Amino acid sequence: MADDLRPVRLTPLDLLALGALGIRIRKVRAALSALGISIGIATMIVVTGIPASSERALMDQLTRLGTNLLQAVPAPQQNGEDTAFPAESVAMVGRIWPVTSVTAVANTHAVVRRSDLIDPRDGSGLTVLASRPDLLETLDATVRSGRFLDAVSTTFPTVVLGSVAAKRLGFPAVPPGPPPQVVIGNVWYSVIGILNPTPLSPDIDRSVLVGWDSARAWLGFEGRPTVIYVRAREPSIEAVRGVLPPTISPGRPSAVLVTRPSDALAAKRATEHTFSALFLGLALVALVVGGIGVANTMVISVLERRCEIGLRRALGASRGQIRGQFLTESVLLAGLGGVSGCVLGLAGTTAYALAHHWPVVIPALAVPAALGGAVVVGAVAGAYPSMRAARMTPTAALNSV
Structure with missing residues (x-):
């Protein structure tokens, strides 16, 4: 119950x-x-x-400000002249495992002019750099007008202007139709593109970029880079920075200066x-x-x-x-x-x-x-x-x- x-x-x-x-x-x-x-x-x-x-x-x-970007330049010589890196240094840096991309530019020591009637010594404070086609990707730069150098255009007398270089030479944009031209040395080069400002690399803004092979053919370029840009995985950026000098110049690591990681990383x-x-x-x-x-x-x-x-x-x-x-x-x-x-x-x-x-x-x-x-x-x-x-x-x- x-x-x-x-x-x-x-x-x-x-x-x-x-x-x-x-x-x-x-x-x-x-x-x-x-x-x-x-x-x-x-x-x-x-x-x-x-x-x-x-x-x-x-x-x-x-990250776009360059927390994973390194820049290697030659250490100045006692006579004040800069040395260049070995021609194979870019390929050697590319074999470092944490490196995601690497490219280079080289100072051709040529003078760019708006016209052949301008004094051959007046380069408007601009630098003529030999450039590789992958420069744009590595620096995360963008083209404001026209197009950048590619595997085909690097073999022809074509140039891409930095933002400051375009202003000084009087080219606000690349017009449709026949491209405008500038004189580098004694060779006429066609302007095919203009870059937006690159805050990571202000030297590029004041530069006239010619193709690597084009610089060899017409400007007496030897193929030795003077600046190497490296992007690497961010956690390994300090380690990559430590091995860059002996990788670029095994015989003289002290001749290589590498920028520190950006303060933006901290x-x-x-x-x-x-x-x-x-x-x-x-x-x-x-x-x-x-x-x-x-x-x-x-x-x-x-x-x-x-x-x-x-x-x-x-x-x-x-x-x-x-x-x-x-x-x-x-x-x-x-x-x-x-x-x-x-x-x-x-x-x-x-x-x-x-x-x-x-x-x-x-x-x-x-x-x-x-x-x-x-x-x-x-x-x-x-x-x-x-x-x-x-x-x-x-x-x-x-x-x-």
Whole structure:
């Protein structure tokens, strides 16, 4: 007989349906409760996603400033003249494993003129450099007008002007039709392109770039580079810098000067740590605010539903079943708020990043952490209201209505 008086054990599905009953019956209240939770979760997504997108944009900008770019030049001789590197030095540097790209230019010591009527000694302060076709890619430079040197044009008398060189020579752009010409030495060269400013290499801005083979054929160039540009994987940039001198000039490493990594690299690494600490602080604040909202909602729910609690207790529901019902409802509310908050947060982050022309970046753990955090916070916030509901006696609950 005693066994017949025991309350029915609820399965997890029964408990889930019972917890969802209050949400289905009071849809407006549930929607408003979930909205409060979703705002907290959306805030956590936004305050992690927007700074992450901003950080990625900043990191990309710092990378373009040359955090992984090295420049090797010959050490000055005592007589004041610069030496050139061995002709095979570029190929040797390219064999270094962390190096992703390498190119070179060489000073031809020729003079460029706008016309053959100008004094042959007046080069307008410009330098004529022999260039390889991959210079543009390695320096991450862009063409403002026309095109850059390629495998075909490097064998012909064609040139590309740096931004300053184009201004001094009077070429704002490469016009359609027959290209304009300049005189280098005694040879007429056709201008096929003009570069945008290259902040990483201001010497390129003041240069007239001729093809490597073209310089050999008409300017007496020997094929020995005077400046080597190297891009390497950023974590290995210091190691690459250390092995460049003996690689370029095995017999005289001291004759090679290599620029230090850009100060932007140090700024980049410091920024990464700063943003990481900011993400953690903002996420914790948003999570605490969301938890307070859940707890407040569930306490009010218990007070509003005392009649329901008293009736269920009078019909034989145990304290554990009442506690499980309200705890399940709290977790469901938090879960619904977490899902909607993730959607709102992702949409807000995407819209803000695109409006500022940033890459859209959502931290890998942001969404799982938000959903998991919502469920945990819902359970913690619903613990006290559920225990309070379970402690109500049938008579006390019904008399308080």
